[in-house]
Structure formats: C-alpha cells, structure tokens
Amino acid sequence: MAQDKDPAFVRFEGVEKRFGKVMAVQKMDLDIPEGSLVTLLGPSGCGKTTLLRMLAGLETPTAGSIYIKGKRINDTPIHKRNLGMIFQNYALFPHKTIFDNVAFGLKYRKISKQEVREKVEQALEMVRLPGFGNRMPSQLSGGQQQRIAMARAIVIEPDVLLMDEPLSALDENLREDMRREIDNLQQDLGVTTIFVTHDQREALSMSDKVVVMKDGVMQQEGNPEEVYNNSVNHFVADFLGHSNFLKGTVKEKKDRMTLVELEDKNTCLAIPAGQFSDGEQAEAVIRAQKMKLGYQRDFDKEPGMNYFFGRIVDRSYMGGEVSYFVELATGQVLHVISFVKRTPYRRHDEVFIKVDPEHCRLLKL
Ligand SMILES: Nc1ncnc2c1ncn2[C@@H]1O[C@H](COP(=O)(O)OP(=O)(O)O)[C@@H](O)[C@H]1O
Ligand SMILES: [Mg+2]
Structure with missing residues (x-):
C-alpha cells in the first residue's frame, strides 16, 4: 500500500x-x-x-x-x-x-x-x-x-x-x-x-x-x-447534534423510501441507510431541527409527510431557538428545536410534529 x-x-x-x-x-x-x-x-x-x-x-x-x-x-x-x-x-x-x-x-x-x-x-x-x-x-x-x-x-x-x-x-x-x-x-x-x-x-x-x-x-x-x-x-447520530430515534418494524419499500411501523402502530417513511428486509427491526433517526410543530386543531395532512402527535411536556429557551420536548402516546419524548416565534408553544399544548421523509434515516438496530 x-x-x-x-x-x-x-x-x-x-x-x-x-x-x-x-x-x-x-x-x-x-x-x-x-x-x-x-x-x-x-x-x-x-x-x-x-x-x-x-x-x-x-x-x-x-x-x-x-x-x-x-x-x-x-x-x-x-x-x-x-x-x-x-x-x-x-x-x-x-x-x-x-x-x-x-x-x-x-x-x-x-x-x-x-x-x-x-x-x-x-x-x-x-x-x-x-x-x-x-x-x-x-x-x-x-x-x-x-x-x-x-x-x-x-x-x-x-x-x-x-x-x-x-x-x-x-x-x-x-x-x-x-x-x-x-x-x-x-x-x-x-x-x-x-x-x-x-x-x-x-x-x-x-x-x-x-x-x-x-x-x-x-x-x-x-x-x-x-x-x-x-x-x-x-x-454517530447520537454523538453529533440532537437526534430522535423511533424504533419500528420494516413494512415495505416505496421507491427510495422504506415504510416502518412504529411501536404505537403509527408509520414513518424513511430513507434506508443500507439494505433492510420486511419484518426487520430498525430505527428511524430524525434531527431535532428537522421537526416542524403545529397545533393539532390546525392539523391538515399533506401527503407524503410523516406526522407524530403528542403533548408539550417541557421547553427551554436557548436564545434564538427553543427546545420543545413532546411526549407521544407511547411515552417517548421527542426533542424538537424551533426558531423562536412570537407566540411560543406552551407546556401541555397538544401538537403535531411534521417531518419530511427526506430528513428521516432508517438505521440498523
Ligand atoms: N499509558 C496507558 N496505560 C494504560 N492504559 C492507557 C494508557 N493510555 C491510555 N490508556 C487507556 O486507553 C484508552 C484510550 O485512552 P485515550 O487514548 O487517552 O483516549 P481519549 O484521548 O480518546 O480520551 C482508555 O481506556 C485509557 O484508559
Ligand atoms: Mg485524550
């Protein structure tokens, strides 16, 4: 060499x-x-x-x-x-x-x-x-x-x-x-x-x-x-930046994407990192900055997007950005980082999280 x-x-x-x-x-x-x-x-x-x-x-x-x-x-x-x-x-x-x-x-x-x-x-x-x-x-x-x-x-x-x-x-x-x-x-x-x-x-x-x-x-x-x-x-995903991990079972392949059934039966489309077979356990990784929040009352589903529903359990202001912690029905808490808005979300607010599948990566467990 x-x-x-x-x-x-x-x-x-x-x-x-x-x-x-x-x-x-x-x-x-x-x-x-x-x-x-x-x-x-x-x-x-x-x-x-x-x-x-x-x-x-x-x-x-x-x-x-x-x-x-x-x-x-x-x-x-x-x-x-x-x-x-x-x-x-x-x-x-x-x-x-x-x-x-x-x-x-x-x-x-x-x-x-x-x-x-x-x-x-x-x-x-x-x-x-x-x-x-x-x-x-x-x-x-x-x-x-x-x-x-x-x-x-x-x-x-x-x-x-x-x-x-x-x-x-x-x-x-x-x-x-x-x-x-x-x-x-x-x-x-x-x-x-x-x-x-x-x-x-x-x-x-x-x-x-x-x-x-x-x-x-x-x-x-x-x-x-x-x-x-x-x-x-x-x-690596955990060590670099703020990542959320959602465990699930591989259901089917759709073009470049793979559909995963999560623990609460909700589904998530993600870009697979590697080869996965149907029925395989895997986890989708999503960056905290790539999750968009909205109020459940304003929920209007766009095709091809991933949605998760939950309740704000905590937030912390970081100057320019806010960290929100959103508890899902499963009890898992997701970390969402948003730019500061004039009317921030409050604790106990019911929210949905929208994520473009382009920002979901499926990793081997
Ligand atoms: N001179 C040494 N004698 C025995 N163990 C060592 C010695 N130097 C490093 N180690 C061990 O090797 C591992 C790697 O250490 P190190 O290279 O210092 O890590 P890092 O710089 O990433 O913190 C550690 O488990 C450390 O305890
Ligand atoms: Mg060292």
Missing part, C-alpha cells in the same frame, strides 16, 4: 494499541490527505490521544503500520518525525521570554542565530503577534498564550501539526475565537493537521474530514456534512 503512486500524506494501516487488557485503538485504517485538517472526534477514553501519540512516536503500536509521505515511520525516532505538537496543557515556559519559548522548537536544528531570529519572527507574524518576542508569558492573555503555543509548533515548519484538545481549557467565547484562529492559520500555512476533540461542534465547524471514534474503533469518517447528515449508526 505504501508504494501507491499517490500515497496519502499520513496513513494508518491496521494500527492497534493494547495496554494490558485495554484495546485503546483497534484496526485503524485511515488516510489523511496533504494539507487537510482532520479531527478525531469521540468521547473521553475512545483512543484519540493514543492514536495521536503513536503518530508522534510517544507510543509504539502493538500492530500495524504508520506512514508519513509514503515512508513507514514505526521505527523513526520522535525528533526525526518533524511534527508540530500542541497539547491541552499548552503551558509555555513561564521564566522564558516569548522569543525563547518559540525558539525552543528550533533548539536541535543546526541553524544560525540569525536564521532562528527570522523564523521566530515569521512564526509570531503568522499568529498575529509580531514584536512580542521580548515579553514574558505572564504578560499575555490566555488567547495570546495559546497563539504563542501555536507559533512554537509551526516554527519548525512541521510536516504534520498535531493538536490534542488544545481548546478544552479555555472558556466558551475564547474557544470560538481560537477555533477560527486555528482554522485560518491552518489554511494559510496549508499544513496537514490532526486535531483531537470530544466537542462535536468544534469538529464540525473546522474539519475537512471528521473521524468519529468509540471504544478504540473508528465508527465513521467523512466530511462534516456526511457524518452529520448520513450518520452510519446510532452512536
């Missing part, structure tokens, strides 16, 4: 890591194209850091091969991998100047002092903090310190930039700014980047490709729209 004419810039091939009884990463096959920003997304403990550490040379795979630019690097020492790293505790050296902090990455390169000065100043310009070299870390804000950490990682002109939850210690507003900052910087530099996060919004907003992981196993990879709109299983 490594001899492909156009090898992936970074390639994991059957990579595994076992810690005693724990399989931290299992059979990982992943290609990362040159210049792209790929996020590893999943809950705590799913193996994201371990995968990154194997690429960095901080852990040795128990099986499989890792390639950078077509070259197998399993046995290449850390300092010869030419990787830039930013970790969660991006701590700068507090008693060193910003210049020395950034220059630290160049310490083991045989280059002249003049060159070091130029490269450091260039890196500081890249993160939009030119001329900050003489300051101390304590004189900088949290966001500025984060940018210095980025400057330190890019000053070596790395082949790959590795970031392990670099934003999780920051508060919400700063995190959003930094997310954009990283995104822009990555595009300006065109540097291949692997970004680890457990925050789905972070992953969806900045990635060319999202890799969703669970228990050391890749669940799905694709661009943000793909993994969000065409989640391959319950875990």
